[in-house]
Amino acid sequence: MSIPQILDIASTGMAAQRLRVQLIASNIANSETTRTKEGGPYRRKDAVFQSENLGFSGALAAAGVKVASIQTSQEPFLTRLEPGHPDADADGVVSYPNVNPVEEMVNLTEASRAYEANIAVVRAAKTMATSALEILRVQ
Template sequence: MSLFSIFNVAGSGMAAQSLRLNTVASNLANADSVASTPEAAYRAREPLFAAMQGQPGSGNAAGEGVQVLGLSESQSAIPSRYEPGNPLADADGNVYASNVNPVDELVNMISASRSYQNNVEVMNTTKQLMVKTLDLGK
């Protein structure tokens, strides 16, 4: 693996963690939303990642970065609350809340933030190594 491909790997990791942070922000923004039916209630989302494989025949079996496969929605139960005064209440007086767990989202936010920081450190270290290598030629 060349030093230049390290930038590609770390950059794809940073892009993936940025998407993860945006998804967490979206989930937290909708954590207290309610709807009139369980189908209309907001469901927590989470990005799906996969390792990108190197080119066939390149001799590099290690992954070449991260690719985003898409977003998945949580299949956990949608909680209902009895709020007959709510304008979104159904005929029985129930409203349906999102299935976002704020504690899980905060853990995801911390994890994504740390992963992003680690990728930044990888890029900075690689840059420093390249500069030191160039300084050897002076």
């Protein structure tokens, strides 16, 4: 595998995790949003990944990752009895987003670590390329 192939694979992983972090940030920011343009509370969003063919042959034919879709959660909303809330129904029940901030923080940590792992791959590839140039220069 060549250095450019390694960098291509790592960059797809970094791009995918960057989008995932953006979705997690949106989920956390909207965890109390009871009214959206579409109507009703905010629905949690998550990225669905799949392998991507970067044009390599052989064993690496399906190297890399891409975002296949952004999935909107269909889990039921959380409900609270708040009769004075402007978005309460006739019974005084308010529907809140199906976002668990603790779960989102765990997902954020996981996405950040995956991003950092891809950065480590890029750094290792850079070190290998630098070492190869040093070997060529010596001889």
